[in-house]
Amino acid sequence: MKILVCISNVPDTTTKIKLSADGKTIDTAGIQWVINPWDELSLTRALELKDDPAAGVTLVTVAHVGTSSSEPTIRKALAIGADDAIRVNAEPADAYFVAAQIAAVLEKEKYDIILCGIESSDYNGSLTGGIIAEFLGIPSVSSVSSLRIENGKPVIVREIDGGKETLTLPVPFVAVVQKGIAKEPRIASMRGIMTARTKQIRVYEPVAVNPLTEIVMYEKPAPRAACKFISPDNPAELIHLLQNEAKVI
Amino acid sequence: MSVLVYTENWDGKFKKLSFELVSYSAAIAEMINTGVVALTIGQVEDEELKKLGNYGAKKVICVTGDSLKYLDNKIYTSIIAGIAEKENSKVIVFSNNNSGKAIAPGVAVRLKAGVAAAVNALPSSVEPFTIRKKVYSGNAFAHTVIKSEIKVLSLLQNSYDIKETANNAEIERVAWNVEPGMVKTEVLDVQKQTGKVLLTDAEIVVSGGRGMKSPDNWGPLVELAELLGGATACSRPVSDEGWRPHEEHTGQTGKIIAPNLYIAVGISGATQHLAGISSSKYIVAINIDKDAPIFEAAQYGIVGDAMKVLPKLVEAVRELKK
Ligand SMILES: Cc1cc2nc3c(=O)[nH]c(=O)nc-3n(C[C@H](O)[C@H](O)[C@H](O)COP(=O)(O)OP(=O)(O)OC[C@H]3O[C@@H](n4cnc5c(N)ncnc54)[C@H](O)[C@@H]3O)c2cc1C
Numbered sequence: 001m002k003i004l005v006c007i008s009n010v011p012d013t014t015t016k017i018k019l020s021a022d023g024k025t026i027d028t029a030g031i032q033w034v035i036n037p038w039d040e041l042s043l044t045r046a047l048e049l050k051d052d053p054a055a056g057v058t059l060v061t062v063a064h065v066g067t068s069s070s071e072p073t074i075r076k077a078l079a080i081g082a083d084d085a086i087r088v089n090a091e092p093a094d095a096y097f098v099a100a101q102i103a104a105v106l107e108k109e110k111y112d113i114i115l116c117g118i119e120s121s122d123y124n125g126s127l128t129g130g131i132i133a134e135f136l137g138i139p140s141v142s143s144v145s146s147l148r149i150e151n152g153k154p155v156i157v158r159e160i161d162g163g164k165e166t167l168t169l170p171v172p173f174v175a176v177v178q179k180g181i182a183k184e185p186r187i188a189s190m191r192g193i194m195t196a197r198t199k200q201i202r203v204y205e206p207v208a209v210n211p212l213t214e215i216v217m218y219e220k221p222a223p224r225a226a227c228k229f230i231s232p233d234n235p236a237e238l239i240h241l242l243q244n245e246a247k248v249i
Numbered sequence: 250m251s252v253l254v255y256t257e258n259w260d261g262k263f264k265k266l267s268f269e270l271v272s273y274s275a276a277i278a279e280m281i282n283t284g285v286v287a288l289t290i291g292q293v294e295d296e297e298l299k300k301l302g303n304y305g306a307k308k309v310i311c312v313t314g315d316s317l318k319y320l321d322n323k324i325y326t327s328i329i330a331g332i333a334e335k336e337n338s339k340v341i342v343f344s345n346n347n348s349g350k351a352i353a354p355g356v357a358v359r360l361k362a363g364v365a366a367a368v369n370a371l372p373s374s375v376e377p378f379t380i381r382k383k384v385y386s387g388n389a390f391a392h393t394v395i396k397s398e399i400k401v402l403s404l405l406q407n408s409y410d411i412k413e414t415a416n417n418a419e420i421e422r423v424a425w426n427v428e429p430g431m432v433k434t435e436v437l438d439v440q441k442q443t444g445k446v447l448l449t450d451a452e453i454v455v456s457g458g459r460g461m462k463s464p465d466n467w468g469p470l471v472e473l474a475e476l477l478g479g480a481t482a483c484s485r486p487v488s489d490e491g492w493r494p495h496e497e498h499t500g501q502t503g504k505i506i507a508p509n510l511y512i513a514v515g516i517s518g519a520t521q522h523l524a525g526i527s528s529s530k531y532i533v534a535i536n537i538d539k540d541a542p543i544f545e546a547a548q549y550g551i552v553g554d555a556m557k558v559l560p561k562l563v564e565a566v567r568e569l570k571k
């Protein structure tokens with residue numbers, strides 16, 4: 001069984017987002033770029049499965065659509081333990097474009113399980129995994145919080161509103177993963193960092209696809225009004241305000 | 250022409266979320282001079298279907314058939330795309346919830362439509378079609394142009410006011426024939442949470458962080474939530490420690506919620522936590538540290554020890570309910 005983990009390159013989640021003066025772009029000065037948190041977790045899960053001989057996973061590859069500027073993020077994934085990497089050399093214009101690139105790679109290289117995150121923490125698209133599956137005509141499962149392989153059969157848990165469902169399906173498929181898929185992201189060991197340098201990154205040139213969306217302007221949410229403080233000795237005052245001022249209880 | 254809205258049903262019933270989606274879709278339909286068709290999959294009674302008319306749907310389509318009991322992305326995608334073609338839908342609206350995230354991408358590919366996910370406003374212009382969506386977990390919004398002829402949107406929960414209009418929806422029942430072998434996902438087991446107010450549905454949420462000190466201290470917090478008819482939630486370390494169940498974890502990597510009232514007790518207000526709750530209408534913070542960042546996000550705050558404040562709040566709400 002071969003697993004492809006799609007990773008996106010995002011600003012560290014503690015970043016205070018600043019806009020450029022004209023509001024048309026994000027000010028990227030000083031931003032620390034990291035592997036999207038969900039992708040870090042799905043990579044961790046893929047490696048856990050590879051470590052378990054019973055799961056029968058022979059290869060874990062990471063795939064990324066981006067320019068050479070995101071190579072440090074790919075190297076980090078290799079240092080964590082991915083066997084090799086694929087990079088499609090293009091600016092990720094939108095989810096449709098990114099998914100088309102990954103689908104094109106998957107026409108050439110066969111993988112059984114394709115893992116995508118539930119969203120990129122920057123664009124909050126929640127789209128790429130589902131679009132890849134549709135392009136390839138293979139099934140997909142979303143909101144996946146657990147992935148096991150039992151007797152060669154994938155067993156998946158997905159979250160639904162107010163519960164969970166356990167299901168199985170034949171490979172190949174796309175799993176769109178969320179919280180729960182792995183407990184803590186695996187971190188790179190010293191040895192991992194050393195061997196990452198020698199691991200292969202296969203670079204593909206992009207296929208011609210037009211993105212279907214374009215961001216024309218960014219905006220920061222309106223700042224909230226200053227906090228109104230209530231004495232800890234008189235919480236009844238808070239209840240009064242919630243009832244009569246905010247009118248929420 | 251039409252605007253198609255996918256209104257999921259839960260055991261044959263709609264929720265507030267469904268009415269929000271239809272209200273929102275009706276407003277878009279008005280902008281492009283057309284009407285709303287609502288679509289649901291599974292067995293729903295006429296009376297329940299009619300409700301969607303009260304929020305602006307001119308037609309409600311209920312699709313039933315074998316093998317439709319569980320969400321199979323491919324099957325649901327083909328149904329929704331098929332109905333969209335038949336109804337000549339120019340805009341297709343989903344919720345940005347679990348099922349919306351599962352189906353919207355596939356429907357978009359089938360209809361060659363661009364998608365804006367996690368939108369939280371009506372389009373600012375229909376030509377070019379420009380709409381505001383959440384990015385950076387709510388730390389910014391992006392005005393996005395969708396260039397394709399057909400547009401797919403997924404609406405953030407609790408971001409549009411429900412509007413009732415007297416309207417009698419036409420009901421159409423469609424029997425969908427799923428070819429054997431088409432369903433690839435086989436559901437082996439279902440675990441449903443019962444009895445409690447679901448976190449994603451709750452109007453009021455009382456949430457505890459590491460400042461609650463120990464799992465044994467949750468009594469008054471749970472009581473407060475119950476008295477207010479709300480749900481309980483927690484920060485990530487709390488669920489990681491196993492103090493509270495994982496379903497309660499809110500934030501960037503947990504549940505993203507937007508209740509009317511979010512009461513954060515002993516939560517510092519890390520950006521990753523705020524990412525899951527910043528769309529709440531009102532945020533109340535109770536924290537012993539007056540400099541905790543949560544107070545920057547809150548409208549009301551109490552600087553104090555949760556162990557002392559919570560029982561007093563419970564008392565005050567009890568008084569109120571008398
Ligand atoms: C990639 C990534 C994703 C993450 N995702 C999430 C997420 O989804 N959700 C999430 O919550 N976190 C998330 N985190 C973790 C986040 O950064 C914070 O560590 C976490 O939110 C802190 O939880 P807390 O506020 O409960 O604890 P702390 O930060 O320890 O805060 C405890 C607070 O309690 C107060 N306190 C102490 N004693 C009392 C008392 N007696 N009475 C009242 N107040 C008291 C303290 O003043 C303090 O402000 C993520 C982190 C990373 C790196």
Ligand SMILES: Nc1ncnc2c1ncn2[C@@H]1O[C@H](COP(=O)(O)O)[C@@H](O)[C@H]1O
Nearest residue numbers: 006008065116117119120125126127128
């Ligand atoms: N540029 C990219 N390269 C590879 N995978 C990506 C890229 N962008 C997004 N993805 C994958 O798609 C998931 C969801 O991203 P999105 O649809 O952008 O919210 C991410 O968690 C990744 O797994």
